[in-house]
Amino acid sequence: MSVYRGSEAVAHRMDGVVFHAYASPSNGSRELCAWRVEIASGVTGSPHRVGRDEVLMVLSGALSFRLDGVAGLAGPGDVVVVPAGSEFQAGNGGPVTASAWVTTSAGFEATMPDGTTITPPWAS
Numbered sequence: 001m002s003v004y005r006g007s008e009a010v011a012h013r014m015d016g017v018v019f020h021a022y023a024s025p026s027n028g029s030r031e032l033c034a035w036r037v038e039i040a041s042g043v044t045g046s047p048h049r050v051g052r053d054e055v056l057m058v059l060s061g062a063l064s065f066r067l068d069g070v071a072g073l074a075g076p077g078d079v080v081v082v083p084a085g086s087e088f089q090a091g092n093g094g095p096v097t098a099s100a101w102v103t104t105s106a107g108f109e110a111t112m113p114d115g116t117t118i119t120p121p122w123a124s
Contacts, residue, residue, distance in 0.1 A: 016043040021122035044091030051109040061098030
């Protein structure tokens with residue numbers, strides 16, 4: 001059994017969003033990736049098309065999002081399922097930082113609006 005301490009999570013920043021990496025191929029997970037995302041009040045992340053299914057469980061605050069052009073809002077305990085191939089954008093219009101636990105499969109890539117494909121370091 002492997003235990004990865006929360007204090008060991010590597011923080012990555014992109015577009016005002018903080019990604020705390022926990023499980024990925026780089027630290028021994030062969031099939032899954034998991035991270036905690038924090039989105040400060042007033043921040044909207046970049047829209048991107050996901051290459052694999054992605055599941056977000058809101059831990060705190062309110063996560064605003066657009067999934068294939070449809071707006072939504074999720075609160076603590078709510079789960080947002082983002083199917084592979086969907087365009088997704090997350091943000092936070094609430095007064096406090098929103099956080100969510102995110103899980104996807106290894107090999108996750110995202111395609112940005114300009115066509116650039118990235119493999120996020122928190123998922124590799």
